[in-house]
Amino acid sequence: MSEVLVLVDHADGVVRKSTFELLTLARRLGDPSAVFVGEGGEAAAESLARYGAAKVYVVADPDVTAYLVAPQAEVLAQLVEQVSPAAVLVPASSVGKEVAARLAVKTGSGLITDAVDVRAGGEGVETTQSVFAGSYTVTATVTRGTPIIAVKPNSATPEEASAAGEVVPVEVSISDAAKAARITDTQPKKATGRPELTEAAIVVSGGRGTGGDFGPVEAFADSLGAAVGASRAAVDAGWYPHSNQVGQTGKQVSPQLYVAAGISGAIQHRAGMQTSKTIVAVNKDEEAPIFELVDFGVVGDLFNVLPQATEAVKAAKG
Amino acid sequence: MNIVVCVKYVPDAQSERTFDSDNTTDRVGVDGLLSEIDEYAVEEALKIVEASDGEVTVVTMGPAQAADAVKKALQMGAHKGVHVSDEALHGSDAPATSLVLAEAIRKIGAPDLVITGMASTDGIMSVVPAMLAERLGLPQVTFASELTVEGDTVTIRRDGDVASETIVASLPALVSVTDQINEPRYPSFKGIMAAKKKPVEQWGLADLGVDAGQVGLDAAWTKVTEFAKRPPREKGTIVVDEGDGGTKLAEFLSAQKFL
Numbered sequence: 001m002s003e004v005l006v007l008v009d010h011a012d013g014v015v016r017k018s019t020f021e022l023l024t025l026a027r028r029l030g031d032p033s034a035v036f037v038g039e040g041g042e043a044a045a046e047s048l049a050r051y052g053a054a055k056v057y058v059v060a061d062p063d064v065t066a067y068l069v070a071p072q073a074e075v076l077a078q079l080v081e082q083v084s085p086a087a088v089l090v091p092a093s094s095v096g097k098e099v100a101a102r103l104a105v106k107t108g109s110g111l112i113t114d115a116v117d118v119r120a121g122g123e124g125v126e127t128t129q130s131v132f133a134g135s136y137t138v139t140a141t142v143t144r145g146t147p148i149i150a151v152k153p154n155s156a157t158p159e160e161a162s163a164a165g166e167v168v169p170v171e172v173s174i175s176d177a178a179k180a181a182r183i184t185d186t187q188p189k190k191a192t193g194r195p196e197l198t199e200a201a202i203v204v205s206g207g208r209g210t211g212g213d214f215g216p217v218e219a220f221a222d223s224l225g226a227a228v229g230a231s232r233a234a235v236d237a238g239w240y241p242h243s244n245q246v247g248q249t250g251k252q253v254s255p256q257l258y259v260a261a262g263i264s265g266a267i268q269h270r271a272g273m274q275t276s277k278t279i280v281a282v283n284k285d286e287e288a289p290i291f292e293l294v295d296f297g298v299v300g301d302l303f304n305v306l307p308q309a310t311e312a313v314k315a316a317k318g
Numbered sequence: 319m320n321i322v323v324c325v326k327y328v329p330d331a332q333s334e335r336t337f338d339s340d341n342t343t344d345r346v347g348v349d350g351l352l353s354e355i356d357e358y359a360v361e362e363a364l365k366i367v368e369a370s371d372g373e374v375t376v377v378t379m380g381p382a383q384a385a386d387a388v389k390k391a392l393q394m395g396a397h398k399g400v401h402v403s404d405e406a407l408h409g410s411d412a413p414a415t416s417l418v419l420a421e422a423i424r425k426i427g428a429p430d431l432v433i434t435g436m437a438s439t440d441g442i443m444s445v446v447p448a449m450l451a452e453r454l455g456l457p458q459v460t461f462a463s464e465l466t467v468e469g470d471t472v473t474i475r476r477d478g479d480v481a482s483e484t485i486v487a488s489l490p491a492l493v494s495v496t497d498q499i500n501e502p503r504y505p506s507f508k509g510i511m512a513a514k515k516k517p518v519e520q521w522g523l524a525d526l527g528v529d530a531g532q533v534g535l536d537a538a539w540t541k542v543t544e545f546a547k548r549p550p551r552e553k554g555t556i557v558v559d560e561g562d563g564g565t566k567l568a569e570f571l572s573a574q575k576f577l
Contacts, residue, residue, distance in 0.1 A: 011480045068476075068485050069448060069458055093479060094436075094444065094461055101445035102452040105413055110539030113443045123543075130548075132335040132440075139544040180457035181491070185484035196479055202576065224576065232497075242463065242498045243477050248331065248439055249355060249497045257576050267331045271442075278574060279551070280567065286558070293551055296570040300559025308564025309571075316568060316577045 002086035003055070004030040005079060007072075007099065008048065009091040013040025015047050017199050020158035022089045022151055023051040025118045027161060029125060030086040033057060035079060037072055038065050042167055049165020051158060056167050063174045069095060070178035073102035078172055080107050080146055087125050089118065092150040093198075100148045109145025116155045116254065116275070125149065133248070133267055134274030153199040154254050189243065197227045197244060202257040203276070205229030205246055207269075209262015209283060209302055212239045216306040217261050223313040229253065229273075231263045247272035261302040265290025282306065319372040319467070321363040322429040324419055324450070325356040325391055327384035328440040335440070340535060341542040342409045343440060345381055352387040355435030357502035358495050360391045363433050365500065366467055373397040375429070377422050379407060379415060385518070392513035393505035399518040400426060406523055409535025412441075416449035418533060421526040423454060431472070432492045436461050447494035457487035463498040 004026040009016045019034070026032035034053040036044055041058030048056050057079060064071040076088060076099065088103065090096040092114050104111035117128035125147040129138045142148070197203065204226045206217035214228070221228045230240035232247050246253055248271040258276035263269055265281070265288055273279070274293065281290040286299045298305050329335045329348040338344050363374045376391040377400040378384050388399035402422050410418070423432055432454070437444035444461075451458035462474035470489045475482060477498075505513070523530055531537060557566050571577055 068460070068483075070451070073452070095478070097444055098448035098458070098460060101412070101443075101448035102458075104445075104539070105416065105449050105452045108539070111412065111445065112540055113445060126543075131545075133331065135335070135548055136337070137546050137548055138542055140540055140542045142539065143541050144539040177455055181459050181485050181487040183483050184486050187482045189480055189482065198479065224571075235498075241477075242496070243479065243482075248442070249436075252442070257571070257574075271331065278576075279554075280570070282563070282567070286556075291554075291556055294556070295551075295554040295574075296567065297554060297556040298559050298563040298567055299556060300563040304561075305559055305563040305567060308562075309567040310564070312565050312568030313571065313577055316572055 002030040003033045003083050005076065005085045005088045006032050006034050006053070007076065007088070007090040007096060008034050008036045008044065009093065009096065010036070010038065010040070010044060013038070013044055015044050017158060018091045018153040020051040021153065021156045022091065023048065023053055024156050024159045025151060026089050027052050028119050033083070035059070035076065037075060045165045045167050049163050050160050052161040052163045053165050054163045056165055057170045058167055059170045059172055061172055061174065063179060064172065066183060067179050068181040068183055069098045070102060070181065071174045072099045073106060074174055074178050075170070075172050076103045077106040079170070085146060087147040087149060090148070090150050092152045097150045100150050104148050107145050109148050110142030111148045112140055112142065113150040114252070115149050115151045118149055118151060130275045133271035152252070152254060194221065195225070195227045197229055197251050198253055200227035201255055202226035203229050203246070203253050203255045204259040204261065205231060205263060206234055206240070206261050207231035207263030208233040210234060210239065212237065214240060216303055220259070220306045220310045223310045231269050260290050261306060263290055264288045265293060319366060319370045319430045320427070321367060321372065321374045321431045321433060322423050322426055323359050323363045323374060323376050323391065323396065324432065324434045325360065325376055325378045325387045326353045326438045327351070327378060327380045327387035328353040328438055331439055337545050340409065341545060342535060346383060350383055350386065352390040353435060353438045353440070355437060355439060355497055358497050358499055359433045359435045360394050360396060361500045361502040362465060362495050364395045366431070375400060375426050377402065377419065377426065379418050388518055389513060390505070392516045393509045394503055395509055398516055400521060401518055402521045402526070404522045406530035406534045409538060410533045411538040411540055412443055412445050412449060413539055414533040414537060416446050416453055418526065418528055419446070420450055420453040421528055422521065425526060428490065430489045432456065434494045436494045436496050447492060451492040454492065457491040459485050459487050459491050460494040462493055462495045465493060465495065465499060
């Protein structure tokens with residue numbers, strides 16, 4: 001079988017769950033080969049092998065991570081040239097999609113972004129996407145070059161399938177042109193102890209109705225082990241960071257459970273959460289459009305409802 | 319400082335967005351407008367030029383209606399517009415779009431900055447900026463939530479999932495912006511009147527030296543084989559809080575096995 005290249009998403013060497021999802025999906029198309037860029041590839045190889053990586057290409061050249069996006073695209077282009085993979089899977093993060101974009105142009109290959117499913121179809125790799133704020137489901141294929149697919153987090157359940165995980169150091173030559181946008185400073189986000197928004201199984205979001213006090217939202221999220229999101233109104237008001245914004249101009253999330261507290265549910269917000277499996281809302285306004293989407297809704301004040309729910313959840317969990 | 323801003327005319331998210339019979343996005347039968355994030359790109363370009371000198375040129379690619387997107391940018395204060403339109407462009411994918419925009423930018427002349435929104439509000443792919451940087455050989459300085467230009471250096475803050483990065487590049491460069499970067503102005507009455515006199519060039523593929531065989535639906539590197547409207551979500555249970563709303567919410571979550 002052909003190799004399928006999977007670009008590893010990691011934070012300082014710790015492989016993120018979305019990568020295990022990609023490896024699981026890649027097995028449907030061929031033999032997964034992980035591509036690890038940065039330091040810590042050899043240590044990460046073990047976990048990558050556990051999820052089916054037969055090979056782990058390790059690119060440790062510091063130039064590759066010192067500049068934005070372009071060097072990673074060159075690395076993948078060189079590997080595509082060398083191994084002629086059946087497909088390249090990347091995480092549908094901002095970096096992942098931009099690496100994929102440049103790789104597509106470099107290799108003359110079709111690119112599909114934000115896939116929620118990937119499979120081997122009659123005409124090659126076939127994908128499912130959810131578009132127009134989740135109102136349509138689209139099936140698409142790549143008709144030219146090596147299929148490059150950016151896959152959304154939570155699109156598959158990671159399944160272990162032990163493979164060799166052979167570490168293959170890769171020497172790359174990065175062009176001067178790719179070394180044009182230098183990353184001069186990196187400030188890690190403050191650790192909250194909560195899962196990352198796009199890969200969390202449960203997301204609790206707050207909006208205008210919080211009036212700027214995210215305390216009850218965070219407490220409820222913590223009782224559920226959830227990530228915290230925010231509507232654009234809350235972010236624009238400066239109540240919560242933009243990196244937590246759910247919606248058209250923020251993150252698109254698709255968790256098992258989405259809780260919207262004090263969020264009216266404008267199209268801008270719906271575009272970011274409508275494909276969540278189960279949707280719950282708490283809002284004072286019974287006319288709020290968010291109630292059109294919910295599996296369960298409470299018309300009430302989040303400052304009463306959430307603390308009570310938090311206590312009940314804690315009690316139920318013991 | 320001369321700046322080119324790439325803008326897109328998109329179907330209004332508030333209206334009923336849909337597909338044509340050839341599986342392409344319906345861009346004609348649906349109300350459209352300037353993609354919202356592009357307003358931030360226009361605003362940023364205007365701010366930079368107002369603080370120094372030079373001109374902002376707005377370029378779009380799209381059907382006749384797409385002229386509205388250029389018009390809005392001119393009303394905000396951009397100096398001139400370019401509308402690339404050609405029958406053969408219908409159904410173009412992101413690689414073809416970036417090819418055409420790259421040629422249009424070359425024809426406009428070497429700008430100091432090319433600015434785009436981080437994504438369009440219809441496709442939300444956010445790949446065209448990176449493709450443009452690749453094609454034009456410009457430093458890619460994307461997802462800017464803050465931007466400063468000093469001398470011939472551009473510096474941005476890029477907020478990622480796990481970290482906030484500072485990116486530095488030399489001009490000329492390609493920048494994409496998020497909706498955190500500024501507060502776009504509304505066109506003033508004066509701006510609306512002035513826009514009527516601003517020049518808008520109409521270019522076809524022949525003007526750009528792009529072969530029609532490289533663009534459009536038939537030349538796309540991907541193909542939509544099927545689309546289906548998602549069934550509306552089933553109406554859920556809604557309770558009014560009478561002092562037990564939180565308890566009922568927890569009961570629901572327990573019944574759904576989330577606890």
